[in-house]
Amino acid sequence: MSGGQEMRIPEEGISKDEVLEALRAYKNDDADYERARTWSLVYYLGEEHHRFLTDVYSMFMSENALNPVAFRSLRRLEHEVVRMTADLLGGDGDTVGVMTSGGTESCLLAVLAYRERAASRFALRKGRPEMIVPESVHVAWEKAAKYFGVDIVRVPLRDDLRADVDAVARRINKNTILIVASAPSYPHGVVDPIAELGALAQAHGVPLHVDACLGGFMLPFMERLGFGVPPFDLRVPGVTSIAADVHKYGYGAKGASVLLYRSMDYLKHQFFVYENWPGGIFISPALLGTRSGGAIAAAWAAMKAIGMNGYLELTRTVMETTRALQDGIRSIPGLDILSDPEMSVFAYGPTDKKLNIFAVADQMEERGWLMDRLQRPEALHAMVTPRHAPIVGEFIADLRDCVEYVRRHPKESAKGNAALYGMIARVPFRGLVRSEALKIMERMYGPEMKMPL
Numbered sequence: 477m478s479g480g481q482e483m484r485i486p487e488e489g490i491s492k493d494e495v496l497e498a499l500r501a502y503k504n505d506d507a508d509y510e511r512a513r514t515w516s517l518v519y520y521l522g523e524e525h526h527r528f529l530t531d532v533y534s535m536f537m538s539e540n541a542l543n544p545v546a547f548r549s550l551r552r553l554e555h556e557v558v559r560m561t562a563d564l565l566g567g568d569g570d571t572v573g574v575m576t577s578g579g580t581e582s583c584l585l586a587v588l589a590y591r592e593r594a595a596s597r598f599a600l601r602k603g604r605p606e607m608i609v610p611e612s613v614h615v616a617w618e619k620a621a622k623y624f625g626v627d628i629v630r631v632p633l634r635d636d637l638r639a640d641v642d643a644v645a646r647r648i649n650k651n652t653i654l655i656v657a658s659a660p661s662y663p664h665g666v667v668d669p670i671a672e673l674g675a676l677a678q679a680h681g682v683p684l685h686v687d688a689c690l691g692g693f694m695l696p697f698m699e700r701l702g703f704g705v706p707p708f709d710l711r712v713p714g715v716t717s718i719a720a721d722v723h724k725y726g727y728g729a730k731g732a733s734v735l736l737y738r739s740m741d742y743l744k745h746q747f748f749v750y751e752n753w754p755g756g757i758f759i760s761p762a763l764l765g766t767r768s769g770g771a772i773a774a775a776w777a778a779m780k781a782i783g784m785n786g787y788l789e790l791t792r793t794v795m796e797t798t799r800a801l802q803d804g805i806r807s808i809p810g811l812d813i814l815s816d817p818e819m820s821v822f823a824y825g826p827t828d829k830k831l832n833i834f835a836v837a838d839q840m841e842e843r844g845w846l847m848d849r850l851q852r853p854e855a856l857h858a859m860v861t862p863r864h865a866p867i868v869g870e871f872i873a874d875l876r877d878c879v880e881y882v883r884r885h886p887k888e889s890a891k892g893n894a895a896l897y898g899m900i901a902r903v904p905f906r907g908l909v910r911s912e913a914l915k916i917m918e919r920m921y922g923p924e925m926k927m928p929l
C-alpha cells in the first residue's frame with residue numbers, strides 16, 4: 477500500500493473478522509521469532525507463556541498507571557516488582573525504584589536524575605554536565621545525553637572489550653555527574669569491571685550506574701548456577717543505581733524495565749512535580765504520562781509464575797544452547813567468537829580478513845534467518861533464548877554452508893547489504909553516513925513510507 481493521500485479511516489467500519497484477517501496478512505513478512513529465526517528483539521518462550529502474558533496484559537490493559545491512587549493495584553504490582561528485583565540485584569531495605577516502559581526510559585531517567593542531583597548540589601560550574609561511558613555502552617545513553625544536554629565522554633575499551641578503568645579515572649572532573657558501566661554490554665556481552673569502577677566512583681564521590689538491562693535477569697541466575705560472574709549489582713560499594721529489563725530475560729511483555737537506586741536520596745531527583753497546572757497538582761515519577769497497566773501486570777505475573785527455579789532452568793537452557801552455538805561457530809574454519817565465552821549475548825566474526833562476514837549474513841537471510849550486524853569490528857551478533865535450543869544444528873549447518881558459499885563466490889561481497897555495509901565502512905566522513913541515515917529516515921517516515929530495502 478502506498479501513499480498517504482488516499483488513506484482514510486473507512487466511512488463505515490469493516491467487520492472485525494476482516495480486520496483480523498488484514499492484520500494477519502500485514503504480519504506475514506515479519507521476522508519469524510516463533511521459529512527462532514531472530515537473534516534479537518524478541519524473547520519468546522512459546523505459545524503457552526505467550527497466552528498467559530496476553531491474558532494478564534488484557535486484564536490490566538485499560539488501567540492507567542498515570543494515577544496510582546485510582547489504580548491501587550498498579551501501584552502495588554509495581555512496588556512488588558521493584559522489591560523482587562531489588563532482592564535479586566543485591567538491594568537492601570533502602571533500595572527504591574520505579575518501573576519504566578523499557579531500557580531506554582531507564583537510561584534516560586538515570587541521566588535526568590543525576591543531572592538534577594548535581595544541579596541541586598553545586599551551582600553548575602563552567603561548562604556542561606558530563607557523563608563518562610565506555611565505548612560499548614548502549615546507544616540509549618547517547619540518546620539520553622543528547623535529550624538532556626549532558627556531554628558524553630566515551631572512554632576506550634581494553635583488549636578484553638571491557639571498560640578501561642584508568643581511562644575513566646583520567647576523565648573524571650568537577651563537572652562529572654555520572655559514570656556508566658554495563659553488565660553486560662550489548663555489542664559484546666562482557667561485564668565491565670564494576671568493582672573497580674565502584675571503588676573509583678566512591679573515591680571521587682561520583683555516582684555509578686550499572687546498565688544491567690540485558691543481564692539483570694540472567695547474571696544472578698548464572699551466578700547461582702556456578703558461572704564465573706563478577707560482582708556487578710548493588711552489593712558492589714559505589715554502585716548507586718542499576719536497571720534491568722523484565723521484557724528481556726525476565727520474559728515479561730514488552731514495555732517493562734526496573735530502575736533501582738541505592739536510596740531515595742537519588743530517586744527523588746527523578747520526580748517531577750508541577751503545582752500550578754490548571755488541571756491540578758501534578759506528580760510523576762517517570763517519563764510517560766498515561767501508561768497501560770498491562771506491561772506492569774505482565775512483569776509481575778512472569779516473575780511470580782516462573783519463580784526462581786523456573787529462571788534457573790531457563791538460564792541453564794540458554795547457557796547450554798549458547799555453548800552449543802559457540803562450539804558450532806568455532807568449528808567453522810575462519811570464524812571465531814570475539815567476546816566472553818560465558819554469556820548468552822556475544823559477537824562472532826571472521827578470523828580471515830578475506831571472508832566478508834556481511835555477505836555471509838546476506839546468505840543467511842536468504843535462508844530465512846534475521847541476522848544482526850555489528851561494526852567496529854565487523855561481526856555478527858547473537859542473543860540466545862531458550863527458543864533457540866532446538867535450532868542450533870540447523871543454524872550451524874546453514875552458517876557453515878553460507879561461509880563456504882561466500883568463499884567460493886567472493887563477488888557476493890559486492891551485493892546487497894554486504895555492499896552497503898562495505899560502502900559505509902569505507903566512507904571516511906562519519907558526518908556523511910549520518911546525513912545518509914537521516915535521508916533514509918525521512919523517506920521511511922515520509923508520506924510515501926519508502927522502506928530502504
Ligand SMILES: *Cc1c(COP(=O)(O)O)cnc(C)c1O
Nearest residue numbers: 578579580614616662687689690
Ligand atoms: C536493550 C538495552 C537497552 C535499551 O532497552 P530497550 O528496552 O530496547 O529500550 C539499554 N541498555 C542495554 C544494555 C540493553 O541491552
